[in-house]
Amino acid sequence: MGTKNPQSTTGGSRDGDAFAFISKGWREARDSASADLSLMRARADRELGHLITSASALAGPGRAPPRPPVAPFAELDFVRKRIQPKITELRKQYSSAVLEGWPPKAGASVRIDLSGLTAIRNAIVADGHGRGEWLNVAPWKGDKGKTEWDVVTFIRSGLKECELVTTIRSGLKELERRSLSNDMFGGFRGRTEFLEKLKLNLKLLNKESPERKEVPPLDLIEILAYLVRQSGPFLDQLGVRRDQCEKLVETLYNKRNGWLMYPSFSANSSLIGNENTTNDFDLRIARVLENTGYHTEEGSWNDPTKLRISDNRRHVAIVTTASLPWMTGTAINPLFRAAYLARSTMQKVTLVVPWLCKSDQQLVYPNNITFSSPEEQETYIRDWLHERLGFEANFKISFYPGKFSEERRSIIPIGDTSQFISSNEADIAILEEPEHLNWYHHGKRWTDKFNHVIGVVHTNYLEYIKREKNGALQAFLVKHINNWVTRAHCHKILRLSGATQDLPRSIICNVHGVNxxxxxxxxxxxxxxxxxxxxxxxxxxxxxxxxxxxxxxxxxxxxxxxxxxxxxxxxxxxxxxxxxxxxxxxxxxxxxxxxxxxxxxxxxxxxxxxxxxxxxxxxxxxxxxxxxxxxxxxxxxxxxxxxxxxxxxxxxxxxxxxxxxxxxxxxxxxxxxxxxxxxxxxxxxSWEAATERFMEYSELHKVLKDRNGHCGQGVKRNGMRKIPLLPKLSDIVDGGLAFAHYCLTGNEILRLATGAIPGTRDYDKQQCMDLNLLPPQNQHPVYGL
Missing domain, CATH: 3.40.50.2000 (Glycogen Phosphorylase B;)
Incomplete structure (x- = not known):
């Protein structure tokens, strides 16, 4: 007698157990589905009975006819002749498709014909307004002018209360759990698409309307991310760049949602932050505010995505140190640059020029020309330009407060010049004479507020200073100060000729034309x-x-x-x-x-x-x-x-x-x-050629093609964005220089020691009146007793 192989005995026993488990699982699924369908059919019969009973009661003697004024027997007739046959036909189709064909054969797809529901809806629609009002279904006007009723809402409201939906969902979850727990059942996973679709449809049926849905409040991480975003100006003064703040907000929000890596970026994604994440976070904040009843001046926050700039055109702000009628290069050339840049449809242009009080205007402007208001000077500028151009220049002119320095024979900006460009237009900045604009600049760093900052050097200040008393020493100091401020506030610098000092990130090119x-x-x-x-x-x-x-x-x-x-x-x-x-x-x-x-x-x-x-x-x-x-x-x-x-x-x-x-x-x-x-x-x-040279050498043409700005902040490879884990050493140094410059220019003693005009850190009362500005004490309030 031979002995049996113990391995074969064990294997046969395992196979039998596995097939027994599969057979048992199928039986349980079939029995559960059959029971659920029986409950559905019973519930439908019960609801139909209630409907018929209600209609019969309405036809009883002594009862007043309901609204609308339609005969009650007509309603009963409508239900028996039009609705009941459709429900019976739907029940037969459902039974033949599911009960008789269960379980489905291998490779066969299970589909349920729901055309009966459409037939019921069409029957109700065809019967007229009276039926819809009797069924208490609100009418609405379709695109083609036909009157219909939201029958789907009526059916969903009934299904929502039905307990069998919960039963079916529980059974599906149990079946899915058992199928995923056994490796031998893995071959059936490809056939569970029907279950997934059915679950999704049930979830949609049971979904609450947005009007009644309660929005959960912000959690701790979301509040922290929102505080970081709102604290951007304060963190900026501490040397934390704007892109770093945005990255921190993204990290917090992604961590809250369980995202460990940045998703791939689309063509419209931002290079300094995940645009999808930003949109989601803005939507989340807006929904919470909307749920609290908060409204803006324009209305409710029904569409938070509209909070972002909808205009795809870029914004270019040209800031200069002089203005007409002062016939100097820094007044004329930026004016023509603004006009010719505005000819393109790719960007909007704003020319930002200094405003002088009348006492200073008499010192600067020739032929005793003075202006009582910025609007009057703007009219003069536009008339002068119109006489010399062969086209209409469509750009905006804005003014910032300035003070004429008789010692330096130039106009010195007062306060923070960058605040006179609104945040929604702070995209690209062209600083005409960047060293001059930033000698005593006490405000926001230009490269933090703007995506791309270009400096155009007009004047050889070192040559002028050498002619003064102790000129060699002064020129030495001014040379390093110019390097300091231009490095801290500019991404790119254009030098009109080699006569100027060699500045960081600079290139020589004539970007000026002639009238x-x-x-x-x-x-x-x-x-x-x-x-x-x-x-x-x-x-x-x-x-x-x-x-x-x-x-x-x-x-x-x-x-x-x-x-x-x-x-x-x-x-x-x-x-x-x-x-x-x-x-x-x-x-x-x-x-x-x-x-x-x-x-x-x-x-x-x-x-x-x-x-x-x-x-x-x-x-x-x-x-x-x-x-x-x-x-x-x-x-x-x-x-x-x-x-x-x-x-x-x-x-x-x-x-x-x-x-x-x-x-x-x-x-x-x-x-x-x-x-x-x-x-x-x-x-x-010509200025056409000068504008082409400017676009090329300043790399502005590349920045304008990048619809999100932030040139050079990241590289996309194979649809993924490459983000440096650590900031560059040069960026850290530049941020430190900008912070140190901000601290030094805030001290009045140091300002006066370096030749600043007294009281020019903030604009005075006369400048407030001329430019309709808030007083400095309101701009920089002092808290405490």
Missing amino acids: PKFLNVDEKVAADRERGQKAFSKGAYFLGKMVWAKGYRELIDLLLEHKNCLEGFKLDVYGNGEDSQAVQAAARKLDLGINFFKGKDHADDSLHGYKVFINPSVSDVLCTATAEALAMGKFVVCPDHPSNDFFKSFPNCLTYKAPEEFVAKVKEAMASEPQPLTPEQRYSL
Whole structure:
């Protein structure tokens, strides 16, 4: 006799137990489903009986007819003839589909035909308004104007009270739990899609209406995340960047929802934060506020997503240190930049210029021009620009308080200039003269409030300072201060020429153009030449603000040194300035043949007849008047200096390296005729070309294409965002520099020691009245007794 293999005996026993378990599970599921369906059928019969009984009672004697005025027997007739056959047909279909075909065959899909419900609904709709009112179902107007009733709501309200829904749900959960607990039952998991869909439908049937749903209050983590978001300005002053605050909020909210990793980002996601997470958090806050009955001034928070800017256009704020009618480069060039940037539909533009009190206006603006209100000055600016442009410039003009410094001969911003750009427009900032704007800036860091900050350096301050008393020491200090403030407040810096100091993150490029009116003068000159007429009837001239540093010292020295060589040479000078009397007195004393006139706009008709423009200045960064003279087809005699590198390619630009060459270049210009500009040269001088160079070298074209801004904050690879776990050392240093600068500029003693105007940390009462601002004590309240 052979012995049995114990392994085969054990395996057979296990197989039998497994099949017995499967068979038992199927029987239990079938019995449970059959019992549930029996309960459903009994409940339906019971409800139908109640309905028929109610209709019969309404037809009894002595009863008044119900509203609406329809015969009660008609209602009973409607139920028996129209509704009951549909319910019977639905019951038969359900029994044949589920009870007779249970359990389903392998590979067969189970579907329940619910067309009977649609038939019932159509029967009720076809019967008219009276049936709907009798069934107490509210009518509504569809898109096509037909009257219908929300029968589904009526049926769901009955099912919600039905206990068998809970029974079916419990049975499904038990079946799913048993199927997942046994490995041998794993092959059936693919067939449980029907159960999942059925569970989802039951959940939708049992779902409460949003109007009656109670929104749970914020938990501790959500409150903490909301406090971090609202504390952004305070944390910003402590050196915590805005993107770090947003990342902390995301981390807290994700932890609350059990998310361990950032999800993949879509094309519209933000590079400094999960846009989906932010939207979810905003929606959560809005729902809680709405549930408490809170309303904004515009209405209830029915759609929290509208709290975000719906306009896809980007916002560009151009902040400068001067304004018309002061005819200086920092007033004219930013104005044209705003006009030409506003021509694009990709962005909205705001030009932010200083507002001066009348006492300062009399010191700065020529010809005794003053303004009583910012609106009056804005009208002047727009009228001046409209005369020179061939298109309508659609941009906004905003004012910030400023104070004229007679010692520095420039306008110093008062208070926090960034607060005059609203938060919903704080996207891209262009700081014209970033070092000047931030010397005494006591406020929010520009790179924290704006997504991208570009600085445009206009002025060679070191050259001016070296001419003053103790200039070498002052220039050394100012050089490091300029490095400090520009590094702390700018992402990118553009230097108009190599004449300026080398600043962090800077690049050299001429991003200025000339007024289109000057190019029109060149066209007129070319037309006169074709007709054989003389284009220029006058000799040489110089135009510029009359201060020694603007080239007047060099001009007098050159004419004095070569007075004999230039015998009979006459020069007309146009300008106004603080050194007017001194300059004129020196020239007359030396008898240099200089005729002085009041300052004029370079586009004035009286200046078109001059043939030679002489500009010996070496303190300019990129002289606007030189570019304008070349655009009008004139000769330009200027020194071989980095500030004139851009102009050297023009044949009408005659540069000299030594004083001896100056005489030769002047004689050459006076004895010959300038060459007409080629189309390429005309275009390179235009503001269209300057705007293209600005977009390229400032990387603004990349920022505008990124619909979310935040250039360079992260990299997306294969749909995933790469977020640095730790901030860069340079970012930490920049944040520390910005915080230290904020602390130092808040001390009045240190401000005065560095040359600030007294009382310029906050704007004064007159500035409040002119600009309709709150008093400083309301802006910076002092708490306590």
